[in-house]
Amino acid sequence: xxxxxxxxxxxxxxxxxxxxxxxxxxxxxxxxxxxxxxxxxxxxxxxxxxxxxxxxxxxxxxxxxxxxxxxxxxxxxxxxxxxxxxxxxxxxxxxxxxxxxxxxxxxxxxxxxxxxxxxxxxxxxxxxxxxxxxxxxxxxxxxxxxxxxxxxxxxxxxxxxxxxxxxxxxxxxxxxxxxxxxxxxxxxxxxxxxxxxxxxxxxxxxxxxxxxxxxxxxxxxxxxxxxxxxxxx
Numbered sequence: 237x238x239x240x241x242x243x244x245x246x247x248x249x250x251x252x253x254x255x256x257x258x259x260x261x262x263x264x265x266x267x268x269x270x271x272x273x274x275x276x277x278x279x280x281x282x283x284x285x286x287x288x289x290x291x292x293x294x295x296x297x298x299x300x301x302x303x304x305x306x307x308x309x310x311x312x313x314x315x316x317x318x319x320x321x322x323x324x325x326x327x328x329x330x331x332x333x334x335x336x337x338x339x340x341x342x343x344x345x346x347x348x349x350x351x352x353x354x355x356x357x358x359x360x361x362x363x364x365x366x367x368x369x370x371x372x373x374x375x376x377x378x379x380x381x382x383x384x385x386x387x388x389x390x391x392x393x394x395x396x397x398x399x400x401x402x403x404x405x406x407x408x409x410x411x412x413x414x415x416x417x418x419x420x421x422x423x424x425x426x427x428x429x430x431x432x433x434x435x436x437x438x439x440x441x442x443x444x445x446x447x448x449x450x451x452x453x454x455x456x457x458x459x460x461x462x463x464x465x466x467x468x469x
Contacts, residue, residue, distance in 0.1 A: 239295040240405035243302055250306035251275040253313040265324075266429035266441065273422045277398060279305075284397045288376030295405040325438070334442035341449050342421055342458075349414040349459030359461040364409050366393065367400035371407070395419070395466035409461075416465040420449060420458045423469040 251272040259268060283301040287293045327335075366379045398418065402411040424445035431441035448454060457465045 237405065239299055240402070240411070243295070243299045243401070243405070246299060246302040246306045247276045247279060248272075249310055250279055250302060253306065253309040256313040257309070257316065264429055264432035266425050266432050270422065270425040270429045273418075273425060277394075277418075277422070280401050281394045281397050284400060285376065288370060288374075291375040293370060293374045293376065293400075293404075298401065298404065328439065330439040331442060334439060334446060338424060338442060338446050338449070341446065342417060342424075345420065345449075345455070345458040346414045346417045349417060350410070352413060352459060356460055356462065363396060363461045363463060364399060364403075364412060367396045367403055367412075368409065370396075370400055371404050393463070395463040398466070399461060412461055413459075415460045416458050416462065416469075419466040419469040420454070423454075423465065424449060426469065 254275050255272045287297050361381045361383050369379045370376050399412045427445040428441040
């Protein structure tokens with residue numbers, strides 16, 4: 237668990253530092269959050285693909301590969317002049333309520349994923365089987381499906397690399413049970429950012445994100461180790 241916590245901290249530091257370098261005045265907080273989440277996911281994909289190609293794919297190597305650029309980019313970012321903080325509209329009661337509803341929805345889906353008792357064929361046959369094989373092999377490669385299904389004969393697969401990131405520190409798929417919750421957070425942030433950058437009010441943006449998560453197909457996909465929502469996000 238320590239390896240995962242440290243890697244998450246390194247990811248957050250790296251994403252925040254890069255965001256500080258490229259942010260422009262007047263952007264919404266949601267735009268910043270969307271960019272940082274995208275940067276974090278991209279960093280995991282790039283680092284684990286590179287480590288997997290040379291057979292060094294494990295939790296310790298992943299942490300080192302994330303921490304080194306995080307330190308360098310942070311030093312660079314904080315040497316640049318800091319932008320003047322934007323004056324933002326205060327949160328209304330509706331904004332607070334919708335934000336709480338969004339966070340509650342994500343928390344409920346994470347709880348459902350961690351405590352699920354049934355598992356989908358796709359998750360067992362390749363979405364978790366493939367990263368588990370990479371984890372034990374220490375490298376990325378084509379992994380035949382356990383039931384002979386040819387559909388997983390593609391690799392690397394970006395969302396599966398995120399599952400691997402969650403699995404490797406514990407050598408277990410326990411945390412991968414949260415499925416696509418991180419991608420649901422990305423999708424919600426992107427929807428809020430799209431509305432806010434178009435001039436919409438914060439309540440409308442938060443309501444749109446909440447409505448998206450409550451779509452039955454999306455709500456059902458969030459706590460599963462699938463890839464559809466990840467691709468959409």
